[in-house]
Amino acid sequence: MSVITYRDALNQALREEMHRDDRVFIMGEEVAVYQGAYKVSKGLLQEFGEMRVVDTPITELGFAGVGVGAAMVGLRPIIEFMTWNFALLAIDQVVNSAAKMLYMSGGQFNIPMVFRGPNGAALQLSAQHSQAWESWLAHIPGLKVVAPGTPYDAKGLLKSAIRDDNPVIVLEGEMLYNTKGEVPDSDEVIVPIGKAELKREGEHASIITHGKMILVALQAADQLAKQGINVDVVDLRTIRPMDIDAITTSVRKTNRAVVLEEGWELCGVGAQVVDYVQRECFDDLDAPVVRVHQADVPMPYAKNLERAAKPDAAKTVAAVKKVMYLE
């Protein structure tokens, strides 16, 4: 077991899977010579050469489509978006090509590929560079969507994504790349897609979240513990397909739920979680479910406004107290 960064965990996953299968290649802006805009692909060009580590022009729609074409005829592309904000330019290829190809070809052409990159807000990057896209992407049948929040999950889910025979969206986080955690020194760190994990156990309430917000939830859990309130932190890890059993098991135990996400409220991932809870746990609930999310505004630049817009531990603590009728 080593303690490594989220960035290095992703890098290990890429390297190991490229060794394992020569059909796997990575393509995107600055992935090769520059060693990755966030250094996730560091060293890969030197190790695997320019045919398998491919710098592209700034042309998201184009290189996303190149990945789809290569996947149609048997390769296993990893398409890196410098951030998911730029992927909006490529959304036609993600949605209309990658997600639909298997279905509209009557099962003849599957698309074994990965679209990955950082998602959500970092610090003071303002409106166009601070957006969490998971609810958009998870809406689409034909995709799988994962959002690892720890180095272990980052490595294990990226490896699963690369080995999957379907298009898989991997949502990373700029603020996560430097975070550290334990990862086994083994090639076989695999986290199955579609399985949530209980990151912390408690009995008073459940915080259901994913991705970067795991860190916020764990912070909130620490603060609550000091006040004698112990919470379950359910890390969805995969948004699509969602692990409904993990959600309902926790809520049936605690009878109270807070759903925390980085994105906006309307039609957010949390809305879907609440729907599962009301359908499956109606008689178990002791309070209405409360959601914590970004303020319903484009992300502002000023530090104080940005802080006000983002979900954080204090807002999460307040939400837990609300479902416990403590405030």
Place this chain on the structure above:
Amino acid sequence: MAKKKPDSPAPSEDVELRRDLLRSMLLQRRFEERCAEAYALGKIGGFCHLYIGQEACGTGAISILRPDDYVITTYRDHGQALARGIAPRAIMAELFGRIDGVVRGKGGSMHLFDRNVNFLGGHGIVGGHVPIATGVGFAIKYRGGDQVCVCFMGESVANTGAFHEALNMAALWKLPVVFIIENNRYGMGTALERASSIHDIYTRAASYDMPRGVVDGQDVMVVRAAVQEAVDRARTESTPTLLEVRTYRFMGHSMSDAVSGTYRTKEELEEYLKRDPIIVLRTQLQQAGQLTDDEFAKLDADVKAVVQDAWDFAEQSPEPPLEALYEDVLVDTTSDAHAEAAVAAD
């Protein structure tokens, strides 16, 4: 690339070839005439875009290819699918929305795919399939193969960002892709001159320093010669080409608009009808004494029988079972069958 005249003294294999091309184009024509009939009867639904008038483009280009080459195209895909050898029965059953359709009733007119003949689909978003073609070219080069990918599109695609991005990368990376623009003069109802600042579409390839050419798309032998040159360049030099093939759509854009419409005159249409690609080739063969009226009539009767057979087959094919609704959304990565397939692939 210069326009090429077909060689006039035809050797015997050339006669055979021309007759095959004539048969293929005639099959496409008769097939689509029945599509229009079936659409009117409500047997075919949704969008349905006919290729009538443009048959020489796809037929000539595809006739150059090897079985292991790739073809990718737009939603106007029936003719090219037939030219590539997909069974008329499987296409008609697809159009009728039946289980024996080439994509099991999941795609319809716009989404014909057949892995057996490397037909990578009819794609419904204008420009969307052009980067995919570049990706197929990338995969060929990645594996060190000598196949070629031919990508068909209409002239309006040249105005999309996807086209620009895809051609830039294909030229930058020297990929074996032949981009064929079938310039039928209208993007739906908008004339080329009202949509593009450049009217010689093939010259756009200059932006990518890509070999380019323009040919008459109504003469199948002229199309063949031009595509042969481009395919050879792709196969032996791994260099892409942009080929503009000038043609004309004899029907409306889809089934919902009139044949001539508000955007073009009847006189213009009638002028182009004189250069029907089937008449052009038939006349060449007849003038060379290589086809009689009786032989043509027999050929026509043959293909009509094939189309009738496809129609009958489609009508008898069952609708997809309701279980099919949820099939093929994702590859099932949990089943034993999948694990076995993965082992076999490794």
